[in-house]
Amino acid sequence: MGEWMMKFTKMHGCGNDYVYINCLEEKVDNPAELARRVSDRHFGIGSDGLILICPSDRADVRMRMFNADGSEGEMCGNGIRCVAKYVYDHHIVEKTGLSVETGAGIKQLDLFTEQGKVVQVRVDMGEPVLAAAQIPVVSDKAEVIGVPVEVGGKTWEMTCVSMGNPHAVVFVPDTAGLDLISYGPLFEHHEMFPKRVNTEFVQVLSREEINMRVWERGSGETLACGTGTCASVMACILTGRTGHRVLVHLLGGDLTIEYEEKSNHIFMTGPAVTVYEGEIETIR
Numbered sequence: 583m584g585e586w587m588m589k590f591t592k593m594h595g596c597g598n599d600y601v602y603i604n605c606l607e608e609k610v611d612n613p614a615e616l617a618r619r620v621s622d623r624h625f626g627i628g629s630d631g632l633i634l635i636c637p638s639d640r641a642d643v644r645m646r647m648f649n650a651d652g653s654e655g656e657m658c659g660n661g662i663r664c665v666a667k668y669v670y671d672h673h674i675v676e677k678t679g680l681s682v683e684t685g686a687g688i689k690q691l692d693l694f695t696e697q698g699k700v701v702q703v704r705v706d707m708g709e710p711v712l713a714a715a716q717i718p719v720v721s722d723k724a725e726v727i728g729v730p731v732e733v734g735g736k737t738w739e740m741t742c743v744s745m746g747n748p749h750a751v752v753f754v755p756d757t758a759g760l761d762l763i764s765y766g767p768l769f770e771h772h773e774m775f776p777k778r779v780n781t782e783f784v785q786v787l788s789r790e791e792i793n794m795r796v797w798e799r800g801s802g803e804t805l806a807c808g809t810g811t812c813a814s815v816m817a818c819i820l821t822g823r824t825g826h827r828v829l830v831h832l833l834g835g836d837l838t839i840e841y842e843e844k845s846n847h848i849f850m851t852g853p854a855v856t857v858y859e860g861e862i863e864t865i866r
């Protein structure tokens with residue numbers, strides 16, 4: 583047992599902020615406990631969770647993501663863009679096309695640079711999964727698309743999509759006046775979601791633009807959710823509300839989502855930003 587300093591980097595994608603640890607150099611024994619500790623906005627560093635950058639024998643690197651409550655998520659859209667920026671900036675991967683292994687499979691990414699600096703990252707987020715049993719959502723239907731559900735005394739039109747992690751998308755007339763703090767946890771812990779759920783509240787502005795707010799499984803309201811924007815655009819397309827290329831406005835910025843029908847893949851493009859690097863005291 584002893585105390586030592588562990589290096590970390592604080593990064594965000596559209597305000598969805600995580601503490602990143604380079605596990606090619608650092609050793610993390612208990613990531614769930616560390617996630618809870620660093621995420622605390624009063625007694626910790628302050629973040630929506632923790633992301634570990636690990637070696638991979640199947641891709642350039644592997645990422646593991648932990649929510650603020652210590653639970654592990656299969657995939658993180660905003661996080662994976664930051665992982666790509668991190669490994670490029672730290673010369674771990676010296677190319678602008680790279681692969682990252684996640685709990686939801688291997689994803690391919692492209693970095694767009696200006697004067698050597700990463701400005702945007704495009705991610706092939708893969709295929710959306712609609713089968714209710716695979717999301718998982720308990721339903722008498724094979725797919726949950728535009729289905730009315732009762733939650734918190736209100737009827738919502740819900741579409742469920744997995745992007746490797748589970749999402750419930752509901753449509754609202756206005757995201758600004760939404761009581762997300764009341765309704766978010768009711769969806770997250772509803773018995774129809776055996777693995778809990780991330781919930782996106784979507785206001786359609788036009789066939790090319792939507793507003794979205796999110797209540798994330800394990801982290802509560804965040805300023806953006808990459809997998810959530812993909813699920814939301816898929817829900818919009820499936821219910822005939824938008825076209826295949828949509829600009830998503832989030833509390834922390836904008837993401838562009840494109841659905842390619844031929845490959846049935848979703849592509850996400852957005853920023854990745856380093857806030858600062860530091861060290862935290864750790865006990866082992």
Ligand SMILES: N[C@@H](CCC[C@H](N)C(=O)O)C(=O)O
Pocket residue numbers: 598647649654655656657658659660661747748780798799800801804806807808809810
């Ligand atoms: N913020 C993320 C998603 C993080 C994981 C999620 N809370 C879960 O538990 O599935 C994103 O940008 O996709």
